[in-house]
Amino acid sequence: MGTTHLFTDADVEANPEVKAVFEDIRATRGSDFVNNIWRALAADPKGLKRTWENVKSLMATPGALDPKTREMIYIAVSIANGCSYCVHSHTAAAKAKGMSEDEHGELMQIVALAASTNHLVTALQVPIDPEFDVK
Amino acid sequence: MGTTHLFTDADVEANPEVKAVFEDIRATRGSDFVNNIWRALAADPKGLKRTWENVKSLMATPGALDPKTREMIYIAVSIANGCSYCVHSHTAAAKAKGMSEDEHGELMQIVALAASTNHLVTALQVPIDPEFDVK
Amino acid sequence: MGTTHLFTDADVEANPEVKAVFEDIRATRGSDFVNNIWRALAADPKGLKRTWENVKSLMATPGALDPKTREMIYIAVSIANGCSYCVHSHTAAAKAKGMSEDEHGELMQIVALAASTNHLVTALQVPIDPEFDVK
Amino acid sequence: MGTTHLFTDADVEANPEVKAVFEDIRATRGSDFVNNIWRALAADPKGLKRTWENVKSLMATPGALDPKTREMIYIAVSIANGCSYCVHSHTAAAKAKGMSEDEHGELMQIVALAASTNHLVTALQVPIDPEFDVK
Amino acid sequence: MGTTHLFTDADVEANPEVKAVFEDIRATRGSDFVNNIWRALAADPKGLKRTWENVKSLMATPGALDPKTREMIYIAVSIANGCSYCVHSHTAAAKAKGMSEDEHGELMQIVALAASTNHLVTALQVPIDPEFDVK
Amino acid sequence: MGTTHLFTDADVEANPEVKAVFEDIRATRGSDFVNNIWRALAADPKGLKRTWENVKSLMATPGALDPKTREMIYIAVSIANGCSYCVHSHTAAAKAKGMSEDEHGELMQIVALAASTNHLVTALQVPIDPEFDVK
Known part of the structure; x- marks a missing residue:
């Protein structure tokens, strides 16, 4: 039961584009935990990548x-x-x-x-x- | 021409409740300039006082x-x-x-x-x- | 200069669907003044009619x-x-x-x-x- | 399980500032029931007091x-x-x-x-x- | 448990004004399923009728x-x-x-x-x- | 008189990072006209670049x-x-x-x-x- 499909780790493994973003999230944050927004966005790999790059460059880069x-x-x-x-x-x-x-x-x-x-x-x-x- | 009456300094002088708030704004900020939001709120002296007290206690008090x-x-x-x-x-x-x-x-x-x-x-x-x- | 075309009284005269709505607005309100929202909506006569009927039935009808x-x-x-x-x-x-x-x-x-x-x-x-x- | 800690009556008892506001809420409303917004705000006693005073002076005072x-x-x-x-x-x-x-x-x-x-x-x-x- | 009463099919049967709107929803959509927004609006039959007519004329009519x-x-x-x-x-x-x-x-x-x-x-x-x- | 500084073409010429983005806007759109949002954003060249790249990849790329x-x-x-x-x-x-x-x-x-x-x-x-x- 749920309103949006959330990518499981198995789903992530099966999609190379999604997997690359998830690996970058984990490496950037130094943590294995990936929260639901990324699991929901994963259905659209290009949207996932664009969103993560914007978040990463603004929230996880010194400024x-x-x-x-x-x-x-x-x-x-x-x-x-x-x-x-x-x-x-x-x-x-x-x-x-x-x-x-x-x-x-x-x-x-x-x-x-x-x-x-x-x-x-x-x-x-x-x-x-x-x-x-x-x- | 205007969409809300803005209290002039003369209007402020004529209303003791409004005058007291304006004096406190000037003293708290250490400046004679009082911007338009307060001149618009002055038509309702109780509303003016409540709003200023909330702003003062949160924005102009160490925390x-x-x-x-x-x-x-x-x-x-x-x-x-x-x-x-x-x-x-x-x-x-x-x-x-x-x-x-x-x-x-x-x-x-x-x-x-x-x-x-x-x-x-x-x-x-x-x-x-x-x-x-x-x- | 303007960001939306506002129907003048002459424009209204020239369009029977718009004219009918404007006459109903004037009759319902008992005033010749028709404010700009209606003059802007007039470019889409069906939208004008729908909006006025909703406004009229809720704001100008006893309830x-x-x-x-x-x-x-x-x-x-x-x-x-x-x-x-x-x-x-x-x-x-x-x-x-x-x-x-x-x-x-x-x-x-x-x-x-x-x-x-x-x-x-x-x-x-x-x-x-x-x-x-x-x- | 919950997303914000809601103060129980025991928590309220243990904090004099919070207790004073809760007593005023109960007295003003003539009811023992205190709804969740106040139980959530109680984590910040000053914020609780400011919010309640604004609500009380506008919603529970003749005007x-x-x-x-x-x-x-x-x-x-x-x-x-x-x-x-x-x-x-x-x-x-x-x-x-x-x-x-x-x-x-x-x-x-x-x-x-x-x-x-x-x-x-x-x-x-x-x-x-x-x-x-x-x- | 619920925050708004949702009209059941039995409630709908019991109210002729509501029933007429529900029949039109079913006929227009060619489906027996009527979703919750209409079951919530049914408590106000005039509001239900106005809302449905607006939705129908814009969303279910060629344009x-x-x-x-x-x-x-x-x-x-x-x-x-x-x-x-x-x-x-x-x-x-x-x-x-x-x-x-x-x-x-x-x-x-x-x-x-x-x-x-x-x-x-x-x-x-x-x-x-x-x-x-x-x- | 204005509320935000809008970069003139001379200001754009003087800043290589801004100039590069403006040239890409003009080339992508096939028009010399660059509207005010870009002239306002130019005060922050990195923000200008990020915003334009997002707009370009979504609004000016086949999909x-x-x-x-x-x-x-x-x-x-x-x-x-x-x-x-x-x-x-x-x-x-x-x-x-x-x-x-x-x-x-x-x-x-x-x-x-x-x-x-x-x-x-x-x-x-x-x-x-x-x-x-x-x-």
């Missing part, structure tokens, strides 16, 4: 933001877009990368505050202050 | 997250909720609190990446991995 | 809810869906049907509060209490 | 709008934001405050109608009529 | 777009609005009308791509090119 | 779906996500790829219909029919 901050931004977007699975998987990732209970609590409150002012501004049609414009 | 990170989370939520004004005002705030051009670029890309995977997960109805559940 | 309450619900949905035009036109309608400044202020605050708790609940993945289930 | 109308507005926003739990808990609250089956049916239809016109307006980029602007 | 394309558009909107049930039921319909696995894979990727650029555009507040305006 | 259908799906998602700019630019693209006025009208109506049923389903918490599950 201007530290890994924990990136995960918290990811969680914030996922909440606003109403994606439970994404909230779960990236909350797990953020904790693994050092997010404390207090930081998680503040993240929740900032997301809730932003949502309330987002709705107020939309409701009131507030014009952008000239001070905020790029010269 | 677990540093001020720049809080603003970036605020921006991320505002993008996902489609609030242009909020994106503008909090981008200005994040820059004032030290967000670099590179950090801004990465923020944009993470938000865009999260949006794309949020939609994929909703499309594929990915079940939550038992590994992500709280024990 | 269980009073007209002012209906308009406030319409505003609330339009804010959450980020539709500025809809917020504007239905705020005008709600005021015409008796919404006071205080009621408008409370409406804004309830929408903002609901948005903040909506995001918290999504973030925390709160399971539905068995007490809320239909037997 | 311009009657309690049933407030709950229907809350439901409308929660549907548009895609929050199932919120739809459930506030539908239960609206029924407790007198919402009839016919009123519920009309609420559903107005929300659905607003959503469809919201999307049409966004699609057609309808410019705001000068008649709707605040002078 | 400019072929049936498969219509269903793929429906799926795309349902993903962006976060409606799981709708994604499921219209994916089943699209497959019944000829959507291949490859077409489904591309649909997923286009939806994900559009979501990512939608967020970027909102983030960057890109002004509309004059070239895109209607003359 | 299972024809180019017109892809653009209509893109429009549908952009409406649901409330992105005006995206609706405009992809409506122009869809027309260039053969979308007729009638097809555009039907697209609008299907998007509006899907939005209304999406909201109804969320409101009613319709459980997924076992018939729709993948075996």
Whole structure:
């Protein structure tokens, strides 16, 4: 019973394109565990590859933001877009990368505050202050 | 011409409840500039006060997250909720609190990446991995 | 300059299907003013007719809810869906049907509060209490 | 098994800050039943307190709008934001405050109608009529 | 256990208005199976009738777009609005009308791509090119 | 006056990474016109490159779906996500790829219909029919 076919490890073995991506996920993360989003995407190997490459280059490559901050931004977007699975998987990732209970609590409150002012501004049609414009 | 009445400084002077909030905004921020969201909310002094107190206690009070990170989370939520004004005002705030051009670029890309995977997960109805559940 | 062609009264005169809908809008509302949404929809006469009939049967026909309450619900949905035009036109309608400044202020605050708790609940993945289930 | 830890009554007893909020919820509502959103928020006592105070001051304090109308507005926003739990808990609250089956049916239809016109307006980029602007 | 009462065939038999709509659904689709959305809407016979007539006239009547394309558009909107049930039921319909696995894979990727650029555009507040305006 | 800096052709000339992407956009599309989204993204050359490569590989490469259908799906998602700019630019693209006025009208109506049923389903918490599950 399920709503999308999730590739088992045997299914992965049987498809070389999928297998190559799964091996890269495991090597990049240093863990044998591959979560369900990748098992669902595997039905479309090109889509799987494109999605993983985007995720890898942004979330698993050093850059201007530290890994924990990136995960918290990811969680914030996922909440606003109403994606439970994404909230779960990236909350797990953020904790693994050092997010404390207090930081998680503040993240929740900032997301809730932003949502309330987002709705107020939309409701009131507030014009952008000239001070905020790029010269 | 305008879609919402924006309180001028003269309007603010004439209403003691509004004036008290505006004075607190100016004192808390150490700046005379009060942006349009507060001038639009001023038509409902109780709503103005509640909103400001929530913003002040979360965005202008020391806590677990540093001020720049809080603003970036605020921006991320505002993008996902489609609030242009909020994106503008909090981008200005994040820059004032030290967000670099590179950090801004990465923020944009993470938000865009999260949006794309949020939609994929909703499309594929990915079940939550038992590994992500709280024990 | 404009992003969608808006039917002028002359365009309306020239198209019998569109003219019939515009006459019904004017008669139902008891006013000669027809706002831009109808002038934009007129490019697709069947879509115009379907949309007007749905709006008319729900918003301009007596039912269980009073007209002012209906308009406030319409505003609330339009804010959450980020539709500025809809917020504007239905705020005008709600005021015409008796919404006071205080009621408008409370409406804004309830929408903002609901948005903040909506995001918290999504973030925390709160399971539905068995007490809320239909037997 | 669960995705968020829900505070049991024993957990609540053990934390004085949480206990104080729970006692106020029970006293304000005149009922011993405390639903899951509060049990999930309890992990962050400050967030719990802020959220409850906002909810209490808007939903459980006399104002311009009657309690049933407030709950229907809350439901409308929660549907548009895609929050199932919120739809459930506030539908239960609206029924407790007198919402009839016919009123519920009309609420559903107005929300659905607003959503469809919201999307049409966004699609057609309808410019705001000068008649709707605040002078 | 359930969150909305779903009309059984016996409930449908007992209500002539509901029965008439269900008979039309079965006749139009040439199938005895009636899915849950109609069983949930049946509690409000007028809402059921309005919704079915809108669906029937757009999805089950020949027009400019072929049936498969219509269903793929429906799926795309349902993903962006976060409606799981709708994604499921219209994916089943699209497959019944000829959507291949490859077409489904591309649909997923286009939806994900559009979501990512939608967020970027909102983030960057890109002004509309004059070239895109209607003359 | 503007809210985001838009790269002029002179700015593009001055940055080799940006210039390379702009040349590929022009070559792929067979047109000298480069619209504003790319001029806004150019401030982050890596983000510009990633976004263009995703768009190019999905929208400008032969696949299972024809180019017109892809653009209509893109429009549908952009409406649901409330992105005006995206609706405009992809409506122009869809027309260039053969979308007729009638097809555009039907697209609008299907998007509006899907939005209304999406909201109804969320409101009613319709459980997924076992018939729709993948075996």
